[in-house]
Structure formats: C-alpha cells, structure tokens
Amino acid sequence: MNATTDTLGLPPRGSAAEHDVPALRRPGARPLAWLHRHGRVALAVVLLLVLMFPFLWLVQIAFRPAEGAFDDSLLFTPTLEAFRALLEGNFARSFANSLLVSSLSTVLSLAIGVPAAYALTRWRFRARGRVALWILITRMAPPIAFTIPFFLAYRWIGLLDTVWGLALVYLTFNLAVVIWLMQGFFEAVPAALEEAAWIDGCGVWSAFWRVTLPLAAPGVAATAVLCFIFSWNDFFYALILTRTQAVTAPVAIVNFLQYEGWEWTKIAAGGTLVMLPVVAFTLLVRKYLVRGLTAGGVKD
Amino acid sequence: MAGSVSIRHAASPRGWEAERRHAFLFGLAPSLLILGAITLVPAAALLLISLTPLNLLDPAGTFRFDDPLVNYRQLLDDPRFIGSLWVQVRLSLSSVTLQLALGLAIALLLNANSRVLAAIRSVFLIPMVLPPIVVALIWKILYTPDVSPLHRALEQIGLPLRSLIANPDTALWAISIAETWQWFPFTMLMVLAALQMIPDEPLEAARIDGANRLQLFRYIVLPYIRPVLVVCALFRLIDSFKAFPLIYVLTNGGPGTVTEVTNFYGFIQAFNFSYWGYASAIAVVMLVAVLAISWSISRFKGSDGNERHD
Numbered sequence: 001m002n003a004t005t006d007t008l009g010l011p012p013r014g015s016a017a018e019h020d021v022p023a024l025r026r027p028g029a030r031p032l033a034w035l036h037r038h039g040r041v042a043l044a045v046v047l048l049l050v051l052m053f054p055f056l057w058l059v060q061i062a063f064r065p066a067e068g069a070f071d072d073s074l075l076f077t078p079t080l081e082a083f084r085a086l087l088e089g090n091f092a093r094s095f096a097n098s099l100l101v102s103s104l105s106t107v108l109s110l111a112i113g114v115p116a117a118y119a120l121t122r123w124r125f126r127a128r129g130r131v132a133l134w135i136l137i138t139r140m141a142p143p144i145a146f147t148i149p150f151f152l153a154y155r156w157i158g159l160l161d162t163v164w165g166l167a168l169v170y171l172t173f174n175l176a177v178v179i180w181l182m183q184g185f186f187e188a189v190p191a192a193l194e195e196a197a198w199i200d201g202c203g204v205w206s207a208f209w210r211v212t213l214p215l216a217a218p219g220v221a222a223t224a225v226l227c228f229i230f231s232w233n234d235f236f237y238a239l240i241l242t243r244t245q246a247v248t249a250p251v252a253i254v255n256f257l258q259y260e261g262w263e264w265t266k267i268a269a270g271g272t273l274v275m276l277p278v279v280a281f282t283l284l285v286r287k288y289l290v291r292g293l294t295a296g297g298v299k300d
Numbered sequence: 301m302a303g304s305v306s307i308r309h310a311a312s313p314r315g316w317e318a319e320r321r322h323a324f325l326f327g328l329a330p331s332l333l334i335l336g337a338i339t340l341v342p343a344a345a346l347l348l349i350s351l352t353p354l355n356l357l358d359p360a361g362t363f364r365f366d367d368p369l370v371n372y373r374q375l376l377d378d379p380r381f382i383g384s385l386w387v388q389v390r391l392s393l394s395s396v397t398l399q400l401a402l403g404l405a406i407a408l409l410l411n412a413n414s415r416v417l418a419a420i421r422s423v424f425l426i427p428m429v430l431p432p433i434v435v436a437l438i439w440k441i442l443y444t445p446d447v448s449p450l451h452r453a454l455e456q457i458g459l460p461l462r463s464l465i466a467n468p469d470t471a472l473w474a475i476s477i478a479e480t481w482q483w484f485p486f487t488m489l490m491v492l493a494a495l496q497m498i499p500d501e502p503l504e505a506a507r508i509d510g511a512n513r514l515q516l517f518r519y520i521v522l523p524y525i526r527p528v529l530v531v532c533a534l535f536r537l538i539d540s541f542k543a544f545p546l547i548y549v550l551t552n553g554g555p556g557t558v559t560e561v562t563n564f565y566g567f568i569q570a571f572n573f574s575y576w577g578y579a580s581a582i583a584v585v586m587l588v589a590v591l592a593i594s595w596s597i598s599r600f601k602g603s604d605g606n607e608r609h610d
Contacts, residue, residue, distance in 0.1 A: 040409060040412055040414070040417070041414055041416045041417060043409060044406075044409050044410060044416070044417055044420060045416070045420065047406065047409070048420050048423060048424065051424070051427075051481070052423065052426065054438045054439065054441075054442055054481070055426060055427070055430070055438060057438070057441065057442070057449060058434070058437065058438045058441060061441070112330055112331050112334055113331055115327035115328070115330075115331070116327060116328045116330070116331030116332070118327060119324040119325070119327040119328040120328065122324065123320075123321070123324040123328075131332070133594075134335075134339075135335070136594065137590075137591065137594050138335065138339045140538050140590050140591075140593075140594045141339070141343075141587060141590060142541055142542050142563060142583065142586045142587065142590055143542060143544075144563055144566045144567060144570070144579075144582075144583045144586065145342070145343065145346055145583040145584070145586065145587045146338075146339070146342050146346075147570070148346060148349065148570050148576055148579055148580050148583060149341075149342035149343075149345040149346050149349065150342060151570075151571075152345075152349070152576060153342075153345075168338070169338075171334065171335075171338055172338050172339060175331065175334070175335055175338075176335075179331065198316075203319075203323065204319070204320055204323035204324065205323055205326075205327065208327075229429065232431065233430075233431040233432060233433075235431070235432055235433045235544070235545045235548075236542075236544050236545070239548075240567075240571055250431055250432075250433040250434075250545075253433055253434075253437065254433060254548070254549060257437070257440070257549065264441070264447060267437065268437075268441075271433075271434045271437045271438070274431050274433070274434055275430050275431055275434045278429055278430065278431060279426065279429070279430075282422075282425065282426075282429045283422070
C-alpha cells in the first residue's frame, strides 16, 4: 500500500533470491550448486543476446555507410552519414514536433491531474470508487473509439494537423496515468504533516503546495517522464490527426518507409534517434516505469 | 493553486471541514470536467455517429437517425468484419499465450540472487519501452528477405525461406511473434514482482520436506503468482485489441485480409473509405468488449480482498 516501498521496483536483491543460499550450504552439493548458479547466469546472458539481437541489428545499420548497409561482416567503419542526411531533410522538424507535443501534453496533464490526484487521495467521498474505475477505463479504451469523434470535431474546428490538437488528444491517456500514479505517491506522504500545516494556518492548497508537493517531487518527476514517453511513443493518433505541419517523428519514419523504402540506413538512423530519448529516460526512471506501465494492473 | 491563508477554521471545526471539501472539489473539478469533455463526450458522439450513415460522400447523413441500427445490421452481414473478429481472436490468443509463457520463463530464470542477473533485468525491458513504431521497423527489417540477416543466414546454410509476412499461412504468426517480443517484458516484470513477495517460510518448509524444484513451482510458487498471471493476461488481452503499428507497417492487413484485425478494419473503414458511421459501429463493438474485460478485471481484483479503492 505504501508507495515508498516500491514492490515493483527492481531491487538488486530480492527476498526470494535468498532461497538459493541454503541450497549452497548443503554438504556435497557445493560444486553442483556452483555450476547450477553460473549455468543460470550463462543461460540468462545468452537469452538476452538472442532477444536483443533484433534491436542491436537496427542500431548497427544506422551507423553503416549507405552502400554497405547489409554486409554480413560486423567489421565496418561507423559513420554518421545517415544521421546527417536525415537531419538535413524534414526529419529534424518532425523530431521537434514530437518534442513539442510530448512536452505540452506532459505539462498540461500534470497541471490538471496532480491536484485531482491529491484530492482523490485525501478526500474519501462516496463516488470515489466510480471515479477511479472511470479513469481506469479511459486507459483501456481502444484509441479508435476516440479518434473518430476527435477527427471529425478537429476537421470542423480546424485543429487537425496542429500541435495543440495532438497534445489535447494525448490527455485522454496521460491524465489517467497522472491521476493513477500520483495517488500512490501522495499516499506515501504522511497526512500528519499537512495537518500540522493546517494548524499553522495554511489552507488546503497552500499546505499542498508548501508541504506535500515538495515531498512528492520525485514522484512528479517520474510521472512526467512516463507521460512524456507515452506521448512520444504514440503513432496511431499522430497518423490520423496530422498531415504535414504537425507530423511527429514516428509518423515521419513510416513516411520514409513508404516513400524512400530503399534507404535503409536513413530509416534505421531515424528509428535510432526516435528511441534514444525513450531508452535514456527508461534508465532514469526504471523504478517507477514499472508502476506506470502496469497502472491499474497491480495493487500498489 | 494559491491557498487561502486563513485562521478561521481554527475557531469552528465544522466550517473547516466544509472549507476542506470545497478546496478538494476545486482541485478535482477541472480534471473531471476535462476528462469528461475528452472521454465521455467523444464516447457519446461515437455512439450517436454509429447510429447514422455518416460518410464523406453524404455529409447530410450527419444527423439522420431514420434507421439507427443500419450499421449494426450491416456488421452482422459483413464477412470482412466477422473475419476480422476471428483474426483478432487468433492473434490475441496466440500472442498473449506466448507472452505469458516467455515472460514467466524469463522471470523464473532471473529470480535469483546474482549481481549479473539484477543488472540485466532492466535490459530485458527494452522491447516494451521502445516506441511501437521502432519495434515495427525492427521486425520489418527482420522479415524482409533481401535485407534480413536471418533470411541471409538461412540461405547460406541452404534453407532459403520465403518472406513470412507475404505468405498468407505465416503472416499472422509473424505478427504474433513480433508482438510477443515487444510485450513479454510486461509479464516478466509483473511475475518478478510477485515472486519477490512470496514469503520464505513455505518454500523452506517444502524444501526440508524434500520437494523438488518442479513440485516447489507447482504447489507453492504457482498458487502465489496465479492472480498476477491472470491480471497480466487480461491486461495484455485488452491491449492486444489495440495492436496497430505492427500490422500497419509489417503487412498492412494483408496478404488479402489475413492479418486484418478488427481495430485495423475499423481504421480502414474510417480513414481510408471515410465510412465514419460504419466505422463508429465497429469502434462501439470494440469499446463494449473492452469494457466487459475491464469490468471482469475489477471484479477479479475485488474478489481477492485487496481492492484498493473502497
């Protein structure tokens, strides 16, 4: 229940891991157990290499010279040619669009969602369970159910192919993420601290601003990163709701694939650039990522 | 968010309670209003549109409700729609099963006390966090014979393989495998977390009683992680209805309509043919299916007595 004991984080030593220790101590089993443990690690590493091979293959293509994109030899002189060609084209612009849309949507959903999450945490009202279910459902609903009305409405009011329009649509999933995650972080802040602030004359929101929010700051940061990743990764909404002006990086990659399908080094470079922020952020918020990706799936 | 600094409430506790309630409502209201505007309003609009023959060529059909169920009747008679449901079922069942199996196996493998294992855990997460379009790109390269390292390797050992995504017999499996690769980390994570919460005592006791590894798994570990596996399966099932980038990039629903899932068929009807009324009916059907599964998740979670939201 307590968000500080992050059960889903990946602590280096799990409690279940200790089971192997008695096995080691059993007399006579020592060499076998030794082999067994290292066999496990070896198997895991092999599996890792096999499973990550497709991913690594894409990355290495991005650094190959265009004429030798598919040579089998792994010995080649890495070049940034593909990246340079990519950024000279329109890709830089769609990359900037992606950054803008994702940041906008993140800021909006935090500004609206954080106070709501706080209210839901501290205020036990009767319809609370129903509100929670509704928020969960918005995360579950298939995007196509939202895209058709949004597309028709945007066409009518002229928000089609705009950065703002796209950022607004991303609220449909980001708001749910913020409200869901931040409740866990706020629960971890002892209510007694706020009560002390109230007694000292703070109003509810001034206590929130001065006491609770600073204490939950790491949670806000992690939530922001997750919102950013979710917006950044979106393809479906961007494909339908943009044309030329507000095209995001994932859509630009698909356009490459359709119209310049032979330039594999450029395509691979585009893919590498698009996943770069996500992989970097993932390492940053590894611990909270789990809770975000499984939002609603576990009782944290 | 500027709080009103007042000392009034110190005097009257009831006034302070009311003030608190007002303050919370003030924080909650914008969120609920906006969430309503961007989810409930579109859902209602979707339902209304699905009752009209609205399409690009017939803009006058916007508010024509003379035959509200026309789209739904048509759905029942549309072999392509029925076929898409069947494709969806096969893709969802195969990929969710494979994900659960692979995710569970890797979680069990990684669940040991070792610095190496702890370090590589997060690397296994990469497929899940990659932008879906990059996952699609990765598999496009692997499945395109003249650029794929796998196809070339097979050719070199004398076993040339036709393109898996151009072959109607294998295309759906190819997508299912790519989907499995993308999402096994989800199950892996959830199971790892569950494994770490298993108390030591029953395992110790069983071990002292001479239970072997398989028995330990079957009688102690599995009962503990079964709820997590069920929730994983339901979650992945719902998300599998939304599978889009992989299909869009790898096969575009083809060859023929072999990989055309319901979501994709709805997309084609709405945004290739502009039959918005008909596509909305498809989306409504999907929405109902998702709601039904969400409801069963919340019931399932409620039934093991740990429901968080009372």
